[in-house]
Amino acid sequence: MADGRPLPPKVTRTRLYEQVAEQITAWITATGLAVGDRLPPERELAQQLGVSRATLSQALVALEVVGVVTVRHGDGTVLTRPTEGTIAQAIRAHADRLPEIIETRDALETKLAALAAERRTHDDLAEIEAAITAMEADIAAGGRGVEGDERFHAAVTAASHSALLARLMLEIGPLVRETRLESLSQPERPHASLAGHRRIADAIAAGDPAAAAAAMHDHIGLVSDVALIRTDG
Amino acid sequence: MADGRPLPPKVTRTRLYEQVAEQITAWITATGLAVGDRLPPERELAQQLGVSRATLSQALVALEVVGVVTVRHGDGTVLTRPTEGTIAQAIRAHADRLPEIIETRDALETKLAALAAERRTHDDLAEIEAAITAMEADIAAGGRGVEGDERFHAAVTAASHSALLARLMLEIGPLVRETRLESLSQPERPHASLAGHRRIADAIAAGDPAAAAAAMHDHIGLVSDVALIRTDG
DNA sequence: TTGGATCAGTGGCCTAGCCAATAGGACAGT
């Protein structure tokens, strides 16, 4: 844009199966279904939700893939994992749990940074650099660097080449996103955050796991400082 | 069974969408499709694979949920992530997963041990001690200490008073259980494991987070040694 | 008590149809 302001974010479209899966999850939680309990029959559930059975089936595929349910031919669909255990839902009051989110980020992301330093490829480094460049441009244009920040962390996660850790990051993704947004909303914080990214990226590029972990630890400590200020303020 | 032999394992049934998803993944890998490339149209792919479009769509839902593809209405289905990085594939071969499980345990459990050292209560310490005592008794009676081992790790997790980290441990629980079982099945390993527990417990009781984390890191390294031996053997 | 048959209820997958979304091309206006 000519006046330097960033564009509004893209419209995200949701497939119906996603909405149905979410509604089923919410319903399971609300009714207090236990592991091993059977869900209503597909025909009934589809009718109740006002969708076709094929769409309902897609939603159940999604829930089966993530392990919430097991679909048994001829018997029904049973709950495999408690939905209260869904991370995004388990943590209710954000302010009460912020320290916990941060300590979890510390555990996961310092490890991810260390592994990235060991395992990064040329492409990984290019993406990390691109994320930093994008964040720089956003901040220079007056933005908060939110997308660049997110892109940076995703790039570090990808560079770790650890699918399981990446999965866990995905699980706590919404919570993590909030801590990042809070941090970046403070004046001067985008610049400080960007500097932290720089240090992490340099350590990863240098192939120094300990330095990468320490830089990430410091970076997450930056978020922690914000949290304390906001809590006390 | 009267003659003491174990029963053969249960027959596992595979839903067609799973097979289709796997075949698509294999095909993507074999053709060397790159991220951003478009898959053939659903109608064509379904015909080629000899399944209905609805079934193909289910398979694509599964692949979308795990992040391999993005399905775009009116445009086609594009590859989002290289299939070599797919969790579904990575989970498949257990031997391939061990290093990853171990590094994830390292990230989570060293943090848990450090937090336990900071936050443990009298009750927490009592439970940790009880777990060690139970494991000792089991091993002295000729067992492998499996339950005591599990109880010990649960006690450390509880002593950390971090619900989010506890929840993540729960998520990877089955995978972690396997690494523990493999470790404890080696001769002499129960004793070594118990000694590791002792060191962790002492550091936690002493309120020394760094020592607790280091002891836990060493303990998990013990499991890692087992994995390497089994792989080479 | 065990094995076999039957039945009702459930999911599995298919076919067919029509609508919604997207990208690309053509054309008109500036």
Added chain:
DNA sequence: ACTGTCCTATTGGCTAGGCCACTGATCCAA
């Protein structure tokens, strides 16, 4: 030459309906 609008072909989205396969429970006979 560039931009905007419209049209078309292709693609996915979802629905409806059908019939078959599987499962667990029940009943009956040996």
